[in-house]
Amino acid sequence: MQTHRAKRVEIIIEAPMERRLADAIIAAGITGFTILPVLGGSGRSGRWSREGQVSSAGGMAAFVCIVRPERVDALLDAAFALLKSHIGVVSVTDCEVLRAERF
Amino acid sequence: MQTHRAKRVEIIIEAPMERRLADAIIAAGITGFTILPVLGGSGRSGRWSREGQVSSAGGMAAFVCIVRPERVDALLDAAFALLKSHIGVVSVTDCEVLRAERF
Amino acid sequence: MQTHRAKRVEIIIEAPMERRLADAIIAAGITGFTILPVLGGSGRSGRWSREGQVSSAGGMAAFVCIVRPERVDALLDAAFALLKSHIGVVSVTDCEVLRAERF
């Protein structure tokens, strides 16, 4: 099966910023991403879990965004502008995709 | 710790096709996969979120399937046969696994 | 954008072991990880789905843990000690991260 090189960018971000990150990604010219729910985690600000949250103020969400290699910088710039003063983690992985015309 | 090369295939697919994809993967001789819930996303068909859905007709699900390198083509063929007329995204990443005999 | 090499370790583990794995990761000196919910899956012990579970005894959870390359062995040792007699899957992927000082 014919596959094409792409980048898989995964961003974990605090829930109140979820919609803003989605808007920023789209504003950066990237239309494809998926948001996964997060149950809990741990980081420099300690451990937390979804069930200890009274509001969405405390939760997090995980973005998965598959992009062509040449677009990854635009995406990271957009994400970083938002994330710099917020809680969050970004990772980039090499991947292969089917149907490259979609990305 | 001794690790072994494998492929991590991640497939995002619309919810009504979820069981069919699981069946197809198993029919392709691959027994191991995990399904994660999806909260929302964006693609060529626009933005959507789980909370805007009245039925499972509109949601999506994410499959993670770790396979030995030599099996990845069988998996992609099976997935592609189902996905070609449906909404969905496939990515393949190189990874290392513990306990290779499981895959 | 300046990125740094890191490892993305993803562990799928049965729900009753979730807190123990989190404790073990922290005990191994790694403070950052995220836990995602799992809807269902398939493996050597058959297919299961979240909705077929009366208790958390049957579910699973997915850990994502991004670490510096030099810490991956400590993490895998900790995970393996717990996992060896339990149901679960571990994969390790190369990735790049922003803000390396966090990992």
Place this chain on the structure above:
Amino acid sequence: MGDIIDIMSANLISPIILSFVLGVAAALARSSLSVPEAIAKGLSIYLLFAIGFKGGAAVSSHGADSTLVLALIAGMVLSFLIPIVAYGLLRSMTRLPPVDAAAVAGHYGSISIVTFVSATAILTARGLQSEGYMVAVAAAMEAPAILTALWLAARSGSGGRMDSELWREVLLNGSIVLLLGAFVIGLVTGEQGLKDIESFVVNPFKGVLCLFLLDMGLVAGRGLRQARGLLGAGAVAFAILMPLVGAALTLPVALLLGLSTGGVALFMTLAASASYIAVPAAMRVALPEANPSIYLTLSLGITFPFNLSLGIPLYLAAATWAHGV
């Protein structure tokens, strides 16, 4: 005429309809108000269980009259035929391609159980009885339209696929099984059963329906917001005309069957309503080429609110009038 206006205005200021309006307004204003998916599903499980159970208990205490079977058959025939009318209208009123028109047509032949539930609540508020077995008719009308839709699509060259697996999914979808199962439980346990769980299935029913319609309003409003510009005036007109056509076709049938005024109104409501759960899921599998935004927006964004606000009172007024003739 004064009667219609009377029923309509009583309906329009009921907590039920206003909860729906609140949901739509909140969604259009992009409020963060949302009902968790699990809660919405829990509310719908409650509503299906309660409506099915009460239908069964009613049949058990009033006895099933011989029209039950005839009503079931009539419902299935209507479900088969209405999509053909809908398809004809769609092809003449809109520029939708055949595959989309076929998919939309299937939705209008099938039914919306929440519209049905809301109609029963409106009947109850006006002290009207209806045949308990109408819930079984509702279940019978869900699937046939899907077949017609696939046949229409196949005729136009876009091959709809209906395998045995999909058949099972459609016929045993959760809503049908719960509705019919609860119907049978009500039938078997009868008055004693109803007494046992009355304060669960009867008393809070309307309030639960309010919260559920709040969520439906949110979903419909978000759908409308996103589909802005996607639909032409023709499609919108269809979504308001078609329920009236479906109801009009059903009125003589329901009268012929000899249903009560409440029963006639419910039958018309079923024909007028459009599916947004079972049929969309089946279409995604069998007709993936059809655009889901089109059929969901028409059925959930336009026809559902139309029926809820104006349609049901209209059908009830028509049923009352026809019974008086």
Place this chain on the structure above:
Amino acid sequence: MGDIIDIMSANLISPIILSFVLGVAAALARSSLSVPEAIAKGLSIYLLFAIGFKGGAAVSSHGADSTLVLALIAGMVLSFLIPIVAYGLLRSMTRLPPVDAAAVAGHYGSISIVTFVSATAILTARGLQSEGYMVAVAAAMEAPAILTALWLAARSGSGGRMDSELWREVLLNGSIVLLLGAFVIGLVTGEQGLKDIESFVVNPFKGVLCLFLLDMGLVAGRGLRQARGLLGAGAVAFAILMPLVGAALTLPVALLLGLSTGGVALFMTLAASASYIAVPAAMRVALPEANPSIYLTLSLGITFPFNLSLGIPLYLAAATWAHGV
């Protein structure tokens, strides 16, 4: 004898049991019907809160008699000992390896709170009172059996691990804490408290139980479907015999304690019931080598439905008979 049949048939056509049957049937037919996990958990929180609270309020208004402490001790002793009987039966009736037999035995020494809740609903329907503190006895019987199971496993060489962390998890698991906490709240707030929240904890109780048992039926049915072929006839026979044995062992103890007819029936039900929440979770941690499909299928797929349909009426009839002697 006529009495048993009478109780049984009244039980078998109650909405409660039929909801469970509906769930099993839907699962076996592979319907898509499902109750979201969060809703199922919400329903069980309601049931635990209500049953605990009502137990506490009952003790508060009738006063705690001196048998309370004795009943607690008797419950714990039974929970310790029943697994030994169960292990003996399993090793002679089935070919399960020791570690699996030990794990299964632990489940039968512990209790199923939903079985207990269903029994109280059946008692209430027949106008029978019971000691409010039986909910405390239920809580006391949950954990001891786990220890016995681990000891049985250790004897056979497969080392069960029980660390302090797991102890805490078992003794403070959510169900026990909620049940006992609500019991104390009922005890402290007494009649005034009950009046305050009666229309929440009393009136809709049976209806909520129906929906919960619908979900239990779905889970049990799915489990049965997947475990087809996994279990031999011996294991299935055990899952029906063992509750009878447990109940029979408990009957004289309950009579000695001087419990009311309702109390005796509840105590027998507790002994007869098998855990499928607390013990499986503990076993996954402490005895991961034991196969969860075996113990879950036996306890949830066979023993639970058996108790719900035939067992409880039988225990009630036995309690009535023994009290008459």
Place this chain on the structure above:
Amino acid sequence: MGDIIDIMSANLISPIILSFVLGVAAALARSSLSVPEAIAKGLSIYLLFAIGFKGGAAVSSHGADSTLVLALIAGMVLSFLIPIVAYGLLRSMTRLPPVDAAAVAGHYGSISIVTFVSATAILTARGLQSEGYMVAVAAAMEAPAILTALWLAARSGSGGRMDSELWREVLLNGSIVLLLGAFVIGLVTGEQGLKDIESFVVNPFKGVLCLFLLDMGLVAGRGLRQARGLLGAGAVAFAILMPLVGAALTLPVALLLGLSTGGVALFMTLAASASYIAVPAAMRVALPEANPSIYLTLSLGITFPFNLSLGIPLYLAAATWAHGV
């Protein structure tokens, strides 16, 4: 004085407060007891809908008196000003940096709707009426404090960012929209509407509140466990002093407005309560530098339980006393 103790002790042994205590105790003991997020959200949707609806229905049947508008204005002014007082106290009582102090101050100017709901339940239990429009006052008091907090932060150099998007989020957050929307529905449908859904919004209300407070207790307890050591004695003292200060500032205002005893007590409760939903979410966006553990622990872990247990009875006693003077 005897009166205060009387109200307090009646309050402390109510199922409502004891459910909260159970939650805190379970969390501190690290029990696995937890309420699924979706259920907690579902319960809060019910509570907001019910309290808003009943407020609207009350205004509809008693008529809106002219003080409605004045009360709304007074509420907004208090919400604007209280953060300034809070900021002053925080800067003198604690060593919190300005940005954290500003964020905390914003929480205390805004309100906690669950505290308000609990206060209405306490009033109802004592047979006290209050002005139905107090729910509108509650909504009006939610947002202004956020502005003051950002202004305080900006003054100290840490630029809070409040763009139009955030404005929309705050003013149209789900709780406000649902509360006000249900208020309007109650207002429009009036007595007939209340009759329609009374057995949903009135009867089970207290019981639902118990379960919701159980979850609040769990969350508060977990927060306290994690925040151990994070907060100095000064901050803890602030979280108990500040509600008293807010209530004291409001008492004369409420009396001037001519509110009923119940209304005065509710207004004081609003001023005394601290937000833990709307304001934290806004602060994460606008003032990400402020540490969320600090403001959540103070408002949810200390001030909320204080108000629930001691505060509300105190405000009620003060209102009764002031009305008697």
